[in-house]
Amino acid sequence: MNRFENLRETTISSDKVFDGVLLKVFRDKVELPNGKTSTRELIRHNGAVGVVPVTDEGKVIIERQFRYPFDQVLTEIPAGKLDTASEDHLEAAKRELSEETGYVADEWIDMGVFIPTCAYSSEKIYLYLAKGLHKGQQKLDEDEFLNVEEVPLSELVEQVMAGEITDGKTVAALLKAARILGV
Amino acid sequence: MNRFENLRETTISSDKVFDGVLLKVFRDKVELPNGKTSTRELIRHNGAVGVVPVTDEGKVIIERQFRYPFDQVLTEIPAGKLDTASEDHLEAAKRELSEETGYVADEWIDMGVFIPTCAYSSEKIYLYLAKGLHKGQQKLDEDEFLNVEEVPLSELVEQVMAGEITDGKTVAALLKAARILGV
Numbered sequence: 001m002n003r004f005e006n007l008r009e010t011t012i013s014s015d016k017v018f019d020g021v022l023l024k025v026f027r028d029k030v031e032l033p034n035g036k037t038s039t040r041e042l043i044r045h046n047g048a049v050g051v052v053p054v055t056d057e058g059k060v061i062i063e064r065q066f067r068y069p070f071d072q073v074l075t076e077i078p079a080g081k082l083d084t085a086s087e088d089h090l091e092a093a094k095r096e097l098s099e100e101t102g103y104v105a106d107e108w109i110d111m112g113v114f115i116p117t118c119a120y121s122s123e124k125i126y127l128y129l130a131k132g133l134h135k136g137q138q139k140l141d142e143d144e145f146l147n148v149e150e151v152p153l154s155e156l157v158e159q160v161m162a163g164e165i166t167d168g169k170t171v172a173a174l175l176k177a178a179r180i181l182g183v
Numbered sequence: 184m185n186r187f188e189n190l191r192e193t194t195i196s197s198d199k200v201f202d203g204v205l206l207k208v209f210r211d212k213v214e215l216p217n218g219k220t221s222t223r224e225l226i227r228h229n230g231a232v233g234v235v236p237v238t239d240e241g242k243v244i245i246e247r248q249f250r251y252p253f254d255q256v257l258t259e260i261p262a263g264k265l266d267t268a269s270e271d272h273l274e275a276a277k278r279e280l281s282e283e284t285g286y287v288a289d290e291w292i293d294m295g296v297f298i299p300t301c302a303y304s305s306e307k308i309y310l311y312l313a314k315g316l317h318k319g320q321q322k323l324d325e326d327e328f329l330n331v332e333e334v335p336l337s338e339l340v341e342q343v344m345a346g347e348i349t350d351g352k353t354v355a356a357l358l359k360a361a362r363i364l365g366v
Contacts, residue, residue: 004256007249007328018201018208020224023303025201025208030251033328040251041203043226043303066190068213068223069305070298073187112346114354115253116299117306120206120226122252124349145190145216161362163295166307168351171297175358179344 006033009040017041045123049093050079050114050169052177053103053130060153060174061101061133065146067167075159076167077174079125089126097130099139101148106132111176114169127173129180153183189216192223200224228306232276233262233297233352235360236286236313243336243357244284244316248329250350258342259350260357262308272309280313282322284331289315294359297352310356312363336366 009030018025028040053061060077067074080096082089090108097103111127140146157178159165165174177183193214201208211223236244243260250257263279265272273291280286294310323329340361342348348357360366 004247004249004330007247007256007330009249009251017203020200020208020210021222023208023224023226025203025206027203028251032326033249034326036326038326039204041206042252043206044252064187064190066187066192066216067301068192068211069225069227069303070301073190074298074301076301110346112344113349114351115257115349116351117304118250118253118257118259118350120252121300121304123300143215143217143219143221147187147190157362161295161359163293166296166298167301168297168299168355172351172354172358175355175362176344179340179358 008033012037041120043121043123045121046085047082047123048079048125049082049089049096049128050077050125050173051093051097051128051130052077052111052173053097053101053105053133054153054177054181055133055150058153058183059150060156061103062149062151062156063100063146064149074167075165075170077170079169090128093126093128098136099141100146102136102138103133104136105130109180111173111180114172116168125169127169127176129177153178153181157183191216195220224303226304226306228304229268230265230306231262231308232265232272232279232311233260233308233356234276234280234311234313235260235294235356236280236284236288236316237336237360237364238316238333241336241366242333243339244286245332245334245339246283246329247332257350258348258353260353262352273311276309276311281319282324283329285319285321286316287319288313292363294356294363297355299351308352310352310359312360336361336364340366
């Protein structure tokens with residue numbers, strides 16, 4: 001028996017309760033480990049990618065983007081949704097980096113999966129470190145607005161540790177990149 | 184003028200489109216920086232707390248919890264939702280640590296805010312490092328199932344860097360704690 005078998009929940013039924021443009025919300029009926037039933041409300045999501053693009057000088061290409069749920073501009077790494085659940089993660093990361101910042105990269109390092117909200121969304125963000133950057137042409141989606149800046153990784157890590165950078169994928173990806181690069 | 188004024192979106196109207204037990208989903212109409220209108224779908228959330236409890240021997244009290252959206256047991260720091268949006272964050276952190284693990288702590292260090300999903304949820308998780316641990320009595324909610332273990336912080340950081348620990352708040356909080364403690 002799996003050592004975690006005492007924790008498993010089993011799906012009894014699943015209903016889509018909101019079918020939005022961005023959010024697909026489901027309410028599932030589940031059987032708990034003690035045999036009782038309960039409900040689980042969750043978002044089903046195709047997944048996303050995030051990139052820490054580092055220049056030869058140790059600077060990160062970073063974005064300032066308005067985030068409506070917080071009525072605030074956040075500092076974030078370049079990131080974006082997968083077009084489909086089956087889209088190749090690395091190809092998506094290359095596309096998002098190029099579209100949002102105009103940069104292409106020679107070297108891509110897999111930094112693993114980041115799960116933003118394990119309790120209520122199936123979203124996974126596939127994180128990469130990108131090196132060997134070359135400047136190309138930014139191609140933002142229509143109605144996509146963001147500012148792009150270059151900031152030393154060491155400075156961004158200080159902002160993370162001071163609680164000034166709060167976006168989750170950005171905090172995790174910058175601290176992973178810093179450990180990999182010895183910053 | 185604020186340097187980010189070119190990015191701001193303004194609320195025109197807000198509709199609650201799903202009123203669940205856990206999830207409160209809204210569809211808002213907004214005005215974009217270019218004057219056009221668009222919709223924003225989002226979850227409004229009271230917020231949560233997360234704790235990295237470290238023993239005098241450098242071990243972290245960690246949980247293994249089944250997460251339905253992934254049909255998988257994840258390794259996570261002790262965490263939980265605020266009871267109300269106005270609940271004191273530190274008190275909530277003390278409550279969650281005690282209820283889920285049975286531990287109380289002498290020293291609490293603020294590790295800042297973690298935003299799990301800035302695009303579609305207003306949730307903020309307030310992170311703490313807890314030291315000077317004493318064993319008390321675990322008091323799980325009814326229908327809450329999780330296993331508690333003690334694992335050296337250095338080992339957990341290796342698992343984070345190897346991509347074996349994927350829960351976002353856990354990745355961010357462990358890497359922050361490791362930097363603070365010099366691990």
